[in-house]
Amino acid sequence: MSMYQFLASEMMLDGVENPYIEIISVNEAIKRGVNFDESLMNNPSFDRDEEKILICDTEEHMDEIEINYVGSDSEKCSEGYTELQNIHELNWCYSEERAQKLVDYLKKQITAGKSAIELWNIWLGETKSAIKKHVKVENLSVSDLELLDVSSGLTTPICLVVESKGDLK
Known part of the structure; x- marks a missing residue:
């Protein structure tokens, strides 16, 4: 099985290309x-x-953040994980510097009028109950994204729900 990371939202998010x-x-x-x-x-x-x-130019640069829209009915995203319609594939390798870039990206997206954004880390081909963590966008930090570090040995699907100030449940 393969690990898959994606973002889910009610609205389209801006794409991010790896500049390298x-x-x-x-x-x-x-x-x-x-x-x-x-x-x-x-x-x-x-x-x-x-x-x-x-x-x-370098192997290290291959791991920079890429965010690509994959659709509203992505086959990779197993049913049962999210009800949000817009799925964006997240490709990257965790580092503190990249995590800070992702924090900045998420804050910009939510400030631009997008409501909650879910960041998912799942195993393809199986659907298990997920651990969900909620955080207000203004409190979002690099430490919140550490759960997306696949080198930590993820065994359970994890979702970080980043919500605007008024949305937190």
């Missing part, structure tokens, strides 16, 4: 000095202009 990742064509990669296997290059059905090569 670039997707280029084989022809562009060749211009940059990348060598490819001869059998690939001689295949007549291979489109050398199609952008499908992912490049990044």
Whole structure:
């Protein structure tokens, strides 16, 4: 099974692209000095202009935050976890610096008129009861996001519900 992290909300959230990742064509990669296997290059059905090569300057930069809208009916998000309709995939590797960026992002999203945002950490392919933690957006801190650190050995689905000042239950 695989770990999956996502954000759920009533409204669309702003996407976040990893600024260090670039997707280029084989022809562009060749211009940059990348060598490819001869059998690939001689295949007549291979489109050398199609952008499908992912490049990044360092392995560490591959772990920067990315948030992508995946839809209102994402197959990856097992039923029973959230009733919110807009699902956004969260790709990152936890660090305090990235957690602070995510805190800033969440505060900006809720300030921009979005109501509660749920941050989920689940195992794909199984639905278990989740641990839910609620926090007001103005009290949200890096320490609240430590529960999303997958290196801590998560065994139970976890949800951090970040709510605007008036929404906390």
